[in-house]
């Protein structure tokens with residue numbers, strides 16, 4: 001095929017993926033916006049559409065025990081375990097069209113492009129039915145089932161209408177007893193690849209279409225409660241106050257300055273004041289901390305140091321401080337060999353040195369190391385905006401990511417044979 005023809009077909013493929021992202025966004029529970037939660041009619045409709053596209057690409061299709069949609073490019077003579085490519089098809093409320101869905105559709109299109117190529121392994125593309133946790137506040141349900149770490153007690157978790165996950169599975173036509181029974185194993189999986197929008201501004205800042213992900217940052221979340229003494233805004237002298245909000249203010253700035261000097265990002269995203277009145281000294285303040293790092297040891301030591309700093313501030317200000325850990329997730333590195341292969345294909349496809357970056361957001365790839373090595377590629381998104389209707393990608397970047405994925409699959413066929 002002449003080069004111009006290849007480029008034309010790639011342009012066509014990128015256009016097709018963009019169109020499919022638009023079509024997927026039509027399966028929504030929200031008027032004028034996108035919301036597709038786990039085990040809902042929209043989930044069913046979207047996966048039905050995906051299955052049709054998978055069949056058009058001559059893939060074998062099935063739905064698994066937890067409601068993930070699969071398509072398999074069957075190898076005539078598989079001498080290696082199966083390669084899995086995936087991302088998620090569920091969304092947050094008032095979402096963008098590309099978070100998760102773009103990765104599923106690029107994976108599907110890559111297999112469509114490779115339809116006539118016989119590979120030494122089956123390639124599965126999977127749309128994980130829940131990553132965001134929009135309905136049950138439990139994230140990564142779809143990929144956890146595949147990776148063998150679905151927790152049976154999740155079946156009892158209720159949504160806002162008091163429907164348990166188990167009941168929702170039954171309504172959907174699935175059997176709660178069978179969830180996770182079709183988990184994959186290390187023996188039958190070659191690797192897991194995921195293409196995802198960056199959800200941050202770094203690639204745009206560097207004018208790059210794609211970047212190789214080095215790993216997914218670990219995270220911890222806390223809620224702090226500071227207690228001082230409420231009092232009259234006019235009568236209590238400044239040096240006799242135990243102002244819980246001033247204490248929180250000093251702590252929040254200490255957190256900011258700590259993050260700037262260490263290999264972490266830290267955010268105070270929520271702060272409540274009691275009694276919250278114009279003429280009353282704040283007696284109680286609660287605030288949250290979200291701290292992340294790609295290096296698990298740095299995350300651990302930084303958290304300890306920060307907690308100690310906050311204690312010192314509380315003591316000096318005569319405030320009591322309590323903390324409650326709300327969440328923790330371990331840092332997950334991407335496989336070095338897969339990073340190197342992604343780097344080679346990015347250089348070959350873009351003519352520029354590959355750029356490597358960490359993911360500050362969680363992804364399905366986080367749980368897959370339970371059964372296999374992971375490799376991720378990020379696609380630039382406008383201004384780093386995500387989880388918002390303004391989420392946007394450039395069609396030509398989608399073309400680059402698709403070319404990289406196709407090249408990656410070909411390269412893996414050679415490298416692992």
Ligand SMILES: [Zn+2]
Nearest residue numbers: 088099100131
């Ligand atoms: Zn996502």
